[in-house]
Amino acid sequence: MSKPDVLQLGPYPEWDMERLDGLFTMHPLFAVDDKAAYLAEHGGKIRAIATRGELGATRALIEALPALEIISVYGVGFDAVDLDAARERGIRVTNTPDVLTGDVADFGIAMMLCLSRGMIGAEKWARSGDWAAHGTYPAQRRVFGKRAGVLGLGRIGFEVARRLSGFDMEIAYSDIGPKDYARDWQFVENPEELAARSDFLFVTLAASKATRHTVGRRVFEALGPEGMLINISRASNIDEEALLSALESGKLGAAALDVFENEPDFDARFRACRNVLLQPHLASGTVETRKAMGKLMIDNLEAHFAGVALPTPVI
Numbered sequence: 001m002s003k004p005d006v007l008q009l010g011p012y013p014e015w016d017m018e019r020l021d022g023l024f025t026m027h028p029l030f031a032v033d034d035k036a037a038y039l040a041e042h043g044g045k046i047r048a049i050a051t052r053g054e055l056g057a058t059r060a061l062i063e064a065l066p067a068l069e070i071i072s073v074y075g076v077g078f079d080a081v082d083l084d085a086a087r088e089r090g091i092r093v094t095n096t097p098d099v100l101t102g103d104v105a106d107f108g109i110a111m112m113l114c115l116s117r118g119m120i121g122a123e124k125w126a127r128s129g130d131w132a133a134h135g136t137y138p139a140q141r142r143v144f145g146k147r148a149g150v151l152g153l154g155r156i157g158f159e160v161a162r163r164l165s166g167f168d169m170e171i172a173y174s175d176i177g178p179k180d181y182a183r184d185w186q187f188v189e190n191p192e193e194l195a196a197r198s199d200f201l202f203v204t205l206a207a208s209k210a211t212r213h214t215v216g217r218r219v220f221e222a223l224g225p226e227g228m229l230i231n232i233s234r235a236s237n238i239d240e241e242a243l244l245s246a247l248e249s250g251k252l253g254a255a256a257l258d259v260f261e262n263e264p265d266f267d268a269r270f271r272a273c274r275n276v277l278l279q280p281h282l283a284s285g286t287v288e289t290r291k292a293m294g295k296l297m298i299d300n301l302e303a304h305f306a307g308v309a310l311p312t313p314v315i
């Protein structure tokens, strides 16, 4: 039997390509210059899309693939997949939840510590010889015992809050309602109130059309000139223009960001801000997690073509 044709929208590590190439005929659209010509030639036989969270799949692409049956996302976020377009055609969508939760939560905590304690600047201070030439690095900001807010208490938000409790922090969260698994933490109705009672505000909302720009000017001002925003979710949850203004004016103290609009070509104004920590969308980027994500993405495709239940369906 011939192997199903799979359109590949982004690169995967070698360890995934070996299995993908064994099971499917892969079509690496991301590596092709003339994408329209490639789709015109191969689009008719494509039965699956292998994509990544940040790349998703647009309606235009879905409509250009008449034989499409499934979209498998390498990542937990599926906000960039046009779910309406998929639903209209009965196309299945899968993602890779759970396997990345711990690493993403670790990364948020690491960004908070790194920025609060000034570790990037301090490392340069030691490495450049400034320590010997100029003495002690300026004192930074404490983390333990402060107030933390977690916006979105899903899998990742829960693990962030659980880790924060190890820093003796006062923890509150916002979500669509109080969670019975979060009795030790204070439920707060809305993001502004949460920001007002937080020194560190973690954004861990699963992004969708409904969460777009949930975090905007009023949240930044409530968090204040001593406050820090940490975003390990999606850029679309945040009004980036308002964030830049708040950082530039000092109305918001600091931001640790793993996600941006227009990645990887993000707004150059961020580079000029001294009060930000910039990371290249790396929160799930450990070998252990990336292997588990690749396995789950391929398991979903394999299950679909074997006609068995999908391990982690979205629709």
Ligand SMILES: O=CC(=O)O
Residues within 6 Å of the ligand: 053, 054, 074, 075, 076, 077, 078, 100, 284
């Ligand atoms: O951004 C990464 C993901 O959605 O897993």
